[in-house]
Amino acid sequence: MSTAAIHAGWRADDMHGALTPPVYSSSAYAHEDHASLKDLFARRSAGFAYSRSGNPTTAVLEERAAALEGGAGAIAVASGQAATTIALCALLEPGSHVVASQLLYGGTTEFLDDTLADLAVTSTTVDPWDLEAWERAITPATRAVVVESVANPGAQLVDLAAISSIAHAHDVPVVVDATLASPALYRPGEHGADVVVHSATKYLCGHGTTIAGLIVDTGRFDPRRCPERWRRLTSPNRRFGVTFADEYDRGCSGLLAYARAKYVTDFGATLPAASAQQILVGIETLDLRMRKISADAAALAARLHGSVGTARVEHPTIPGRPDAHLADRDFPHGTGGVFALDLDGGEDAAAAFCDALELFTLAVNIGDARSLVCHPATTTHCHLEESQRRACGVGPGTVRLSIGLENVEDLWADLERGLAAARAVSGAAEPEQAVARRG
Ligand SMILES: Cc1ncc(COP(=O)(O)O)c(C=O)c1O
Known part of the structure; x- marks a missing residue:
């Protein structure tokens, strides 16, 4: 290849x-x-x-x-x-x-x-x-x-x-x-x-x-x-x-x-x-880019999974996904850099998340060297019926991420900034408070 x-x-x-x-x-x-x-x-x-x-x-x-x-x-x-x-x-x-x-x-x-x-x-x-x-x-x-x-x-x-x-x-x-x-x-x-x-x-x-x-x-x-x-x-x-x-x-x-x-x-x-x-x-650098992007996307999806204020992370490596066996069988080098997360707090939380990000750019594209974010319900999927959007897994709190080629720790720091902004809107507890309550 x-x-x-x-x-x-x-x-x-x-x-x-x-x-x-x-x-x-x-x-x-x-x-x-x-x-x-x-x-x-x-x-x-x-x-x-x-x-x-x-x-x-x-x-x-x-x-x-x-x-x-x-x-x-x-x-x-x-x-x-x-x-x-x-x-x-x-x-x-x-x-x-x-x-x-x-x-x-x-x-x-x-x-x-x-x-x-x-x-x-x-x-x-x-x-x-x-x-x-x-x-x-x-x-x-x-x-x-x-x-x-x-x-x-x-x-x-x-x-x-x-x-x-x-x-x-x-x-x-x-x-x-x-x-x-x-x-x-x-x-x-x-x-x-x-x-x-x-x-x-x-x-x-x-x-x-x-x-x-x-x-x-x-x-x-x-x-x-x-x-x-x-x-x-x-x-x-x-x-x-x-x-x-x-x-x-x-x-x-x-x-x-x-x-x-x-x-x-x-x-x-x-x-x-x-x-x-x-x-x-x-295309000359496709193979190299896809391996890094796939690995970083999977790592970020794993960190987002279970973060306070994230209801659901849609990535094939997240436990419980019915297609996990297909990832293992057919995608030995990963599944790419696009995945979605569903924020508690609906569109308001999604808007706060997108607006707080500094490294991810709000743009309706994927596959760029730059990491991108968008809100599918009001952009790429806005002309569909509500039932069609639901069938696509797109809800009011869904945001799509397209992971780029930046340093993965910088991207994580940015996502944490977005999650904090989303929590401020949805009223979800900050991570320390949540731990204290559980304790
Ligand atoms: C999966 C998929 N197929 C097709 C298209 C359409 O491609 P283009 O924007 O190059 O016309 C897109 C655009 O976002 C896409 O994400």
């Missing part, structure tokens, strides 16, 4: 021997003759014509992402949200049905509930830990199962191998949002996923500089197994004059070819070349 993170997709063999993949800042590409451009548009040859659907810098990122995930190919797009949107559009059509975990990033839930509903796609959400619920929810119209490998914000893990075998028994592909784990900690393709999406904005970038998304085909999905079900891939496409499933005979992903030709091009969700380079640079 760490070698692929440095080398996959790029050798210093351009005109000047550039070690870092250069930013090809060009909207279009010159062609020698009429026949060359004609072949490209007729999909008889590969290459670049116009950067909306492909760019040499972005292509390096795509090759590197595929290598990191052990996949058959990847497409880089303008954001994590674009990755989810395009991956699902490529699998769904009007009348399709999606089964999704109820523990999803708020933007994904909104996309399913609102935009996809407008397009006559229905969805059912299930408790990801209830395997029978996955089985019950799949219908003959189900065309995708959607889950996060580590859920945002409560860091809940899923038994992806079990969910995938249920979905595959019905010939339904599994789409995994792997943003919070990143391929440094968990490669969904090794656990049964068919398609992996990333908000590369987060850990892959690592420094909060760039919005980007990735779609990876893990190489498991083959629409030719159920040609009737996936007619848009297995029959000749009138617009493009090809059958996208033929790509599999060439060792490429038909699904990604279709997604790029149609949705990346039509939606115009193009990743700028400069953004692709920023993500490539970020």
Whole structure:
């Protein structure tokens, strides 16, 4: 993983021997003759014509992402949200049905509930830990199962191998949002996923500089197994004059070819070349960052657990979490830096906690080098129904932490400052008073 993170997709063999993949800042590409451009548009040859659907810098990122995930190919797009949107559009059509975990990033839930509903796609959400619920929810119209490998914000893990075998028994592909784990900690393709999406904005970038998304085909999905079900891939496409499933005979992903030709091009969700380079640079240190961040997050979660004024810490290593065995089985290097805590005293206590922090920055991002905090109920999850928020484990007193690369003792000192402010609002006893009372 760490070698692929440095080398996959790029050798210093351009005109000047550039070690870092250069930013090809060009909207279009010159062609020698009429026949060359004609072949490209007729999909008889590969290459670049116009950067909306492909760019040499972005292509390096795509090759590197595929290598990191052990996949058959990847497409880089303008954001994590674009990755989810395009991956699902490529699998769904009007009348399709999606089964999704109820523990999803708020933007994904909104996309399913609102935009996809407008397009006559229905969805059912299930408790990801209830395997029978996955089985019950799949219908003959189900065309995708959607889950996060580590859920945002409560860091809940899923038994992806079990969910995938249920979905595959019905010939339904599994789409995994792997943003919070990143391929440094968990490669969904090794656990049964068919398609992996990333908000590369987060850990892959690592420094909060760039919005980007990735779609990876893990190489498991083959629409030719159920040609009737996936007619848009297995029959000749009138617009493009090809059958996208033929790509599999060439060792490429038909699904990604279709997604790029149609949705990346039509939606115009193009990743700028400069953004692709920023993500490539970020990926070089991914492995190192994820190990430190995961270890520090687990240490801080353990200290927060049981702190006076903290009702609940949502981290897989906290005693009593039903997914502890999955952390042991599938996440040998940790589960990343995002977790949640629920403060006694509701929104007022959460507000006091956030406002008292000096090192953690109040911001709606995760995966930055800087530690960040946010209040999901009034920000990332504010457009959801109250019942949906509850199902995501987001209450009025929930705050999300994204642990960065600072010194862990400095972070703990800051969190203690936040807890004291929250206690002042909720009326919980200070630690010394609590000990005296217990004594
Ligand atoms: C798990 C997850 N998936 C997808 C997204 C969307 O990514 P982006 O903001 O890059 O569009 C986010 C954003 O917070 C996220 O946390």
